[in-house]
């Protein structure tokens with residue numbers, strides 16, 4: 495299936511605030527006795543200067559690196575990609591009580607907007623240092639569980655001011671050698687509803703936020719939703735940034751903001767640089783409209799990020815994949831107003847999705863794994879991603895040799911590599927000097 499999916503033509507990878515953290519003179523490394531997802535028998539993988547330079551069957555030529563890791567027949571794959579995480583909000587649930595959670599998770603998602611309003615209360619107390627403290631905890635768990643990339647949303651609005659985005663950017667920079675984090679300046683409470691938010695998003699971009707956010711469905715009128723999409727897309731154009739918007743995230747079949755976004759993206763030529771998050775209302779659409787939407791997504795080169803475990807409705811993942819739209823999974827929330835769990839473990843997210851989407855056949859389990867690795871990388875536009883010669887050596891070595899077993903156990907990988915450097919082993923961080 496993956497070969498049918500649209501390829502991204504450009505990416506935020508090197509354009510925005512997070513340059514690749516590859517040390518040009520890092521020692522060469524050979525991983526021996528690796529089981530690969532696609533390939534018979536065991537393989538050796540050679541890594542030089544943070545990139546994969548060779549993959550050969552075990553028993554052929556010896557790929558002698560300066561250092562070696564024996565994978566012991568474990569599965570070796572690309573590191574995980576988390577397409578969506580509200581990193582400024584992690585571990586805030588205890589400050590809030592459960593009112594927001596009740597509203598967001600109520601059957602039919604009719605109270606989603608009330609939930610967001612309730613959750614906004616704590617943002618007035620945001621301080622960058624405190625946000626960074628919580629975010630660091632979540633990021634360290636992500637590294638240990640084998641995540642190499644996070645698209646991190648940071649509320650940037652008149653409640654959070656610039657405290658959320660500053661805290662998240664500090665964590666992005668601190669852990670740069672162990673994980674790549676692209677920070678989305680996200681006006682969570684709307685633009686028209688929250689006068690001043692647009693200026694704050696602009697300031698966040700000037701400070702180095704990587705991606706322009708948006709949440710047009712939260713506006714009170716269709717005209718305001720339209721204006722929200724227009725303004726954020728223009729801002730992306732002005733600052734040459736990718737776009738990630740939360741669209742149609744409530745139980746209302748009348749929500750149409752993904753259509754607005756897809757139309758605008760095609761108009762400004764931003765194909766391949768935009769992700770749509772949530773799109774939960776899609777589940778309620780009539781079939782003819784859903785098909786039209788798929789055609790619009792194709793035309794706009796928009797990938798969808800779904801988080802089926804954090805709400806009673808979710809995007810039509812199987813149908814999107816069948817239509818050739820790339821789909822990623824995201825952790826979405828970690829102990830916040832919208833979700834009372836979360837270990838920032840993408841294997842766990844895929845495991846939960848297997849049940850919620852009923853994707854349990856061997857082929858579907860492979861597709862789930864794609865949605866936290868190669869498909870997800872395509873959605874967020876990681877050009878250098880991939881276990882292939884020339885690809886970045888952002889890799890995981892699992893304690894098991896099969897994808898279905900990895901999902902079933904959702905255990906931390908034995909080894910996590912970022913840019914060819916070991917950043918975690920057996921559930922523990924291996925921090926670079928600068929991060930201690």
Ligand SMILES: [Zn+2]
Pocket residue numbers: 578580740771772826
């Ligand atoms: Zn979300």
